[in-house]
Amino acid sequence: MREELLSVGIDIGTSTTQLVFSKLYIENMASSYSVPRIVIVDKEIIYRSEIYFTPLKSPTEIDGPRVRQMIEQEYERAGIDKSAIDTGAVIITGETARKENAKEVLESLSGFAGDFVVATAGPDLESIIAGKGAGAHAYSKEHSTSVVNIDIGGGTSNLALFLRGEIIDTGCLDIGGRLIKIDPETHKITYFSKKVERLIQKHGLGIHLGMIATKENLQPIIALMVKGIKQSVGLAPIDDDFDIMITNKSIAQGHQIDHICFSGGVADYVYHDRAGKDYFAYGDMGILLGEAIRESDLCTKLHLIPSIETIRATVVGAGTHTTEISGSTITYTSNPFPIKNLPILKLRKEEEQDALMLETSIKKKLEWFKLEGDLQRVAIAIEGVQNPSFLQIVEYAKGLVHGLEELINRELPLVLIVEEDMAKALGQAMYHELAYKKDVVCLDSIKLDNGDYIDIGKPIAEGTVLPVVVKTLVFNE
Amino acid sequence: MNEQDLRKMVEQMVEQMVNKDASHTSVAYGKTTDTGSSTMISNECLPDITKIDLRKQFLIENAKDKEGYLAMKAKTPARLGCGKAGARYKTMSMLRVRADHAAAQDAVFSDVSEEFVKKNNFVPVKTLCKDKDEYLTRPDLGRRFSPEEIEVIKKTCGHNPKVLIIVGDGLSSSAIEANVEDMIPAIKQGLSMHSITIPPILFIKYARVGAMDDIGQVTDADVICMLVGERPGLVTAESMSAYIAYKPKHGLAEAKRTVISNIHKGGTTPVEAGAHAAELIKKMLDKKVSGIDLK
Numbered sequence: 001m002r003e004e005l006l007s008v009g010i011d012i013g014t015s016t017t018q019l020v021f022s023k024l025y026i027e028n029m030a031s032s033y034s035v036p037r038i039v040i041v042d043k044e045i046i047y048r049s050e051i052y053f054t055p056l057k058s059p060t061e062i063d064g065p066r067v068r069q070m071i072e073q074e075y076e077r078a079g080i081d082k083s084a085i086d087t088g089a090v091i092i093t094g095e096t097a098r099k100e101n102a103k104e105v106l107e108s109l110s111g112f113a114g115d116f117v118v119a120t121a122g123p124d125l126e127s128i129i130a131g132k133g134a135g136a137h138a139y140s141k142e143h144s145t146s147v148v149n150i151d152i153g154g155g156t157s158n159l160a161l162f163l164r165g166e167i168i169d170t171g172c173l174d175i176g177g178r179l180i181k182i183d184p185e186t187h188k189i190t191y192f193s194k195k196v197e198r199l200i201q202k203h204g205l206g207i208h209l210g211m212i213a214t215k216e217n218l219q220p221i222i223a224l225m226v227k228g229i230k231q232s233v234g235l236a237p238i239d240d241d242f243d244i245m246i247t248n249k250s251i252a253q254g255h256q257i258d259h260i261c262f263s264g265g266v267a268d269y270v271y272h273d274r275a276g277k278d279y280f281a282y283g284d285m286g287i288l289l290g291e292a293i294r295e296s297d298l299c300t301k302l303h304l305i306p307s308i309e310t311i312r313a314t315v316v317g318a319g320t321h322t323t324e325i326s327g328s329t330i331t332y333t334s335n336p337f338p339i340k341n342l343p344i345l346k347l348r349k350e351e352e353q354d355a356l357m358l359e360t361s362i363k364k365k366l367e368w369f370k371l372e373g374d375l376q377r378v379a380i381a382i383e384g385v386q387n388p389s390f391l392q393i394v395e396y397a398k399g400l401v402h403g404l405e406e407l408i409n410r411e412l413p414l415v416l417i418v419e420e421d422m423a424k425a426l427g428q429a430m431y432h433e434l435a436y437k438k439d440v441v442c443l444d445s446i447k448l449d450n451g452d453y454i455d456i457g458k459p460i461a462e463g464t465v466l467p468v469v470v471k472t473l474v475f476n477e
Numbered sequence: 478m479n480e481q482d483l484r485k486m487v488e489q490m491v492e493q494m495v496n497k498d499a500s501h502t503s504v505a506y507g508k509t510t511d512t513g514s515s516t517m518i519s520n521e522c523l524p525d526i527t528k529i530d531l532r533k534q535f536l537i538e539n540a541k542d543k544e545g546y547l548a549m550k551a552k553t554p555a556r557l558g559c560g561k562a563g564a565r566y567k568t569m570s571m572l573r574v575r576a577d578h579a580a581a582q583d584a585v586f587s588d589v590s591e592e593f594v595k596k597n598n599f600v601p602v603k604t605l606c607k608d609k610d611e612y613l614t615r616p617d618l619g620r621r622f623s624p625e626e627i628e629v630i631k632k633t634c635g636h637n638p639k640v641l642i643i644v645g646d647g648l649s650s651s652a653i654e655a656n657v658e659d660m661i662p663a664i665k666q667g668l669s670m671h672s673i674t675i676p677p678i679l680f681i682k683y684a685r686v687g688a689m690d691d692i693g694q695v696t697d698a699d700v701i702c703m704l705v706g707e708r709p710g711l712v713t714a715e716s717m718s719a720y721i722a723y724k725p726k727h728g729l730a731e732a733k734r735t736v737i738s739n740i741h742k743g744g745t746t747p748v749e750a751g752a753h754a755a756e757l758i759k760k761m762l763d764k765k766v767s768g769i770d771l772k
Contacts, residue, residue: 032769033736033737033738034736034737034738034739034744034745035737035745035749035750035753144542144545144548144549145545164544164545164548329749329752329753331752386742386746387742387746388659388746388748389658389659389748390658390659390660390662390663390747390748390751393663393748421746421749422746422748422749423749424749424752424753424756425663425666425667425748425749425751425752427752428663428666428667428670428752428755429666431670432666432669432670436670
């Protein structure tokens with residue numbers, strides 16, 4: 001009994017915009033004499049779009065209508081109707097996420113791309129998605145080892161460290177192939193990013209706009225960027241140049257890192273020697289950066305592994321690695337799906353001790369979700385217990401229902417997400433506690449944190465499970 | 478080697494193996510390091526080796542990648558990473574296999590205690606089996622009741638109840654004592670969502686799964702959900718199954734029973750199994766079928 005989900009992934013990056021369609025296959029892996037266990041068993045990419053330059057209206061504004069036109073055209077070319085799309089994600093990445101209209105463009109696109117295509121942004125999530133798309137995540141799991149993936153795009157380098165299939169840390173640096181733009185014809189330098197300008201001034205490198213770029217005169221700034229990448233993975237000591245290059249945070253120093261993997265457009269020139277090629281064919285410094293990394297000790301001191309995807313890692317990650325499946329024993333007493341962009345209120349484990357503690361903690365923290373005194377939509381996330389007794393279930397249900405009184409009175413949806421497998425019994429207990437008067441959605445086997453958002457899709461596999469996307473929505477300045 | 482030396486050796490070995498999470502025990506055993514003929518009499522117990530989580534126990538010496546091995550072990554209850562002494566198991570592994578085997582035997586040969594039955598307000602009945610030996614050797618007798626017991630069943634369950642929950646010891650009394658107190662309230666709660674209530678619960682001594690057919694025959698229940706102890710193994714002696722059937726009667730085909738197996742703390746937890754069972758029961762009442770017909 002295999003079921004298919006058609007998923008779309010769209011990446012609007014600093015330099016390129018891309019799309020992929022993929023199929024996710026889900027199946028009940030449990031034998032017929034136990035409770036169902038529905039999981040994603042396979043993923044297959046069925047269509048890859050062309051790689052477009054991201055259209056900008058001005059240096060601070062994305063050309064929304066043009067992006068939409070490109071997407072529309074690709075849907076047509078693939079022969080896929082948007083009503084056939086079951087799930088997917090639009091991610092806005094790198095410098096593009098900092099454009100003035102990033103949020104509006106993202107929201108209108110996700111609605112346009114399909115009913116349950118979620119909008120995401122944020123450097124940490126971007127790092128994870130790229131690392132999964134590049135295959136670093138799978139490699140760390142299969143080989144029981146640690147892998148850092150560095151996705152070097154036009155504007156940023158996203159780092160994700162995986163250990164045996166678990167994500168350990170993420171980071172983001174303002175290092176990318178298009179931080180210096182060069183006219184492909186005349187080789188004149190036409191653009192510096194602000195941070196590049198700072199570095200040039202700080203070190204007195206004498207590189208300025210309008211000057212003719214050569215491999216030699218760009219070498220010092222490229223060396224600084226390579227040093228920044230080495231610093232991020234612990235191969236060079238941290239200095240104040242590094243602080244300039246950090247976007248929001250880097251991965252913590254001191255982790256054991258065995259393998260390194262590169263993705264993003266620049267990665268093609270890390271893995272392949274394209275000697276003799278016109279260095280400025282793309283109108284930027286990306287090829288030179290890739291070559292410098294290739295020749296650095298990043299590839300000798302750490303074990304370099306091949307990536308499955310380079311320039312498409314993020315879009316493939318968005319299309320195939322964002323949708324999760326909830327646990328297979330869950331409760332939902334009505335069908336309000338899809339529910340989108342629900343922020344998470346995660347309780348600490350200490351706050352789950354008993355009903356009273358739960359109740360007071362929730363009441364206190366719900367205050368955070370009030371806008372001018374009005375409570376906003378929110379989902380509660382808890383860890384739960386591994387093998388709960390029925391009395392514990394009842395205790396949890398009481399604490400949750402009482403703590404969420406205000407949300408219930410305001411007729412907002414009641415959504416609870418538990419990490420441990422207990423959602424069916426807990427959801428029923430909450431429904432019972434509410435005298436069957438308020439609908440309950442209670443899911444499990446999903447790990448969440450404060451700051452996350454969750455999107456929940458329509459039930460699949462005969463209503464047994466719900467597709468879920470856990471994401472962030474960070475548009476940084 | 479005399480018995481005393483042997484005991485000392487085993488004690489030391491056990492102590493070494495468990496001293497990570499039971500440092501206090503080393504005090505009690507420090508005394509036994511006296512050599513000579515005097516026997517120390519102590520009321521202390523040996524640490525219970527069955528309390529050690531096998532998924533976290535790692536006995537290989539000088540492993541190249543212990544963390545990686547433990548990450549794999551976390552996904553299976555199989556006895557991996559137990560090392561070896563020459564061509565044989567280590568003493569620790571040997572003792573543990575025997576301890577787990579003993580627990581399995583106990584689960585079969587012990588009875589569900591009368592206090593437990595009383596505490597849960599179960600109504601006790603018994604199949605035609607006289608004792609455990611007859612129960613094990615005569616499966617047919619474990620499926621039928623005497624006329625006197627039938628009267629008790631009729632009185633307890635009434636005629637044509639919508640849903641009956643019954644409990645049978647089956648092949649593991651430990652499974653019943655470990656799980657039903659969490660599972661039954663979860664089923665009841667799930668059924669109450671659909672305003673379904675159930676008559677008092679029967680506890681059947683010396684029960685085979687087929688006993689539900691005899692009960693269905695005399696009560697004409699719409700759905701019977703029977704919780705029964707599974708044949709224990711070395712992984713757990715506390716695994717329980719729920720057999721659920723629509724209108725079970727004599728001669729019911731096995732394929733008409735829906736089963737939820739592996740209900741124990743390391744498998745499907747009893748509360749989630751209960752909530753799931755309630756949903757299955759509701760589905761059977763709506764569709765008037767069970768087993769493979771339910772799909």
